[in-house]
Amino acid sequence: MNPETETPKRELKEGLSPPIKILCYIAALFLMSLMLYIFSTFIASTTNLFFKRIIGSDRQFNFFDVIAVVGALYMIISLSYKLGNYWRSSDSEIGTSVTNLPNPFRDPSFKRGSIMLKRDYWKLEKRYDVNIKLTRDLNNKYEKVLDQIDKFKLRLNVLLRHHENASRLIESLAYTIQTNDxxxxxxxxxxxxxxxxxxxxxxxxxxxxxxxxxxxxxxxxxxxxxxxxxxxxxxxxxxxxxxxxxxxxxxxxxxxxxxxxxxxxxxxxxxxxxxxxxxxxxxxxxxxxxxxxxxxxxxxxxxxxxxxxxxxxxxxxxxxxxxxxxxxxxxxxxxxxxx
Missing domain, CATH: 3.30.450.40 (GAF domain)
Known part of the structure; x- marks a missing residue:
């Protein structure tokens, strides 16, 4: 067995234990909450300072205000992105409250999926194109080699016939000179x-x-x-x-x-x-x-x-x-x- 292929297969089959999986997501939640708190607090302080010194307003923004604005923007952008992907991947019409419109955004080459999955897909597609090009080049070289081999075989057959002809004709000439028959x-x-x-x-x-x-x-x-x-x-x-x-x-x-x-x-x-x-x-x-x-x-x-x-x-x-x-x-x- 090849150890290079067996090790990834074994790791893929065994996977992580349930406690480790829960711990992974808890750690990610804690780190994300900490980063979001620090980021939101900084944005709130900067916004308050801007409103006070530049605009002259005493309005105060807190952590939750920043979270609400960022969450709303993320939701709008995310939903718009998902809706656009749906239109590109679907043959159905664009529905409104009044009527259904034809879908002009249908893209046969579009593949739905996560950004990471698409990135991997694009990499595989590029590798595929490279492999196809290499395969074509190898096929062309292979055909040229076969053509050269055929020419060499033809030339070799000609030389063999020439050798046999020469031997036969010299023998006939020698026999004729010797016997006159x-x-x-x-x-x-x-x-x-x-x-x-x-x-x-x-x-x-x-x-x-x-x-x-x-x-x-x-x-x-x-x-x-x-x-x-x-x-x-x-x-x-x-x-x-x-x-x-x-x-x-x-x-x-x-x-x-x-x-x-x-x-x-x-x-x-x-x-x-x-x-x-x-x-x-x-x-x-x-x-x-x-x-x-x-x-x-x-x-x-x-x-x-x-x-x-x-x-x-x-x-x-x-x-x-x-x-x-x-x-x-x-x-x-x-x-x-x-x-």
Whole structure:
């Protein structure tokens, strides 16, 4: 048991004995009578002196006169206060000897009771307001912490998927190089398919285009969720379009809200009748010895489909695509098949 709570409970239950209670009120009566006598005598003497010297009257006030005046004033003030409290707390009309008037003083927030009780009530109300504010603040902090935890869990899941993807793709590439039982094109396509799964936002609306530099142009080498016509016909010169822009600058970049009308990199789509499917795009150059051999582009049908962490996550897949493409070219030089 908690002694801090048990002691007040025991005192409240036991209380004072009847003789002590009677003695308490007798002492209070004696002290109050003494104070009232001294106060009334002083007031009476002061009033008599005032009337004699200032007004010139010989009228004498005694103890009982002062008591009567003070008692009358206290009674009037007390009754007026109680009547005002009654009006504030009651829905009934104000009754007079002639008629009943509507009660304009009704106060729904008013609580009847003694002054000490009201004071305690006001203190409790203030503490309640403070506790409510603290509770709201704690709830806000709690929601923020939960949001941070959710983001951390999402990021952790992305890192776990990235680790599993990397292990699986490296094993496939090593097996393909060793046995030639699995084509490099399939490993490349697997790499493109896996890189979507490490993005932090919705992966279902993403498509991928892997461009390769051929005859000083970017042509699509492979892709995921892109139509055959784009694979055959889509190509970009140096600095043309978003893929050509990444090729020219030699650095990764992403746009979360494509402006087809005013952005020169997408102006050709705006001028043509092609449907503007994509709202976000990300591009990563494939660089070997400071030479760009291709560009990895990921397109999203939603605005704000990418974040900065996605760039770092996709760098591994861009490097792996670079390795596969370089190894394929080496095999061609040796007289073998790139597949």
């Amino acid at each position: 699995y084509s490099l094109s399939k490993v490349l396509n697997d790499t493109l398919s896996e890189c979507i799964t490490v993005l932090e936002r919705d992966q279902s609306d993403k498509s991928i285009s892997l461009f390769e530099v051929e005859d000083n142009k970017l042509v699509i080498r492979d892709g995921v969720r892109i139509n055959a016509e784009s694979v055959v016909k889509r190509s970009f010169c140096h600095g043309e379009g978003f893929a050509g822009f990444v090729w020219e600058k030699g650095r990764a970049d992403y746009i979360n809200e494509i402006d087809y009308e005013d952005d020169a990199r997408f102006n050709s789509f705006y001028q043509s009748s092609e449907r503007k499917r994509y709202r976000s795009i990300m591009g990563i150059p494939l660089i070997v010895n400071e030479n760009t051999i291709g560009v990895l582009c990921i397109q999203s049908e939603s605005t704000y489909g990418f974040c900065k962490d996605d760039l770092r996550s996709l760098e591994f897949y861009a490097h792996l695509c670079t390795l596969i493409m370089i190894y394929g070219k080496i095999k061609l030089r040796e007289g073998g098949s790139e597949e």
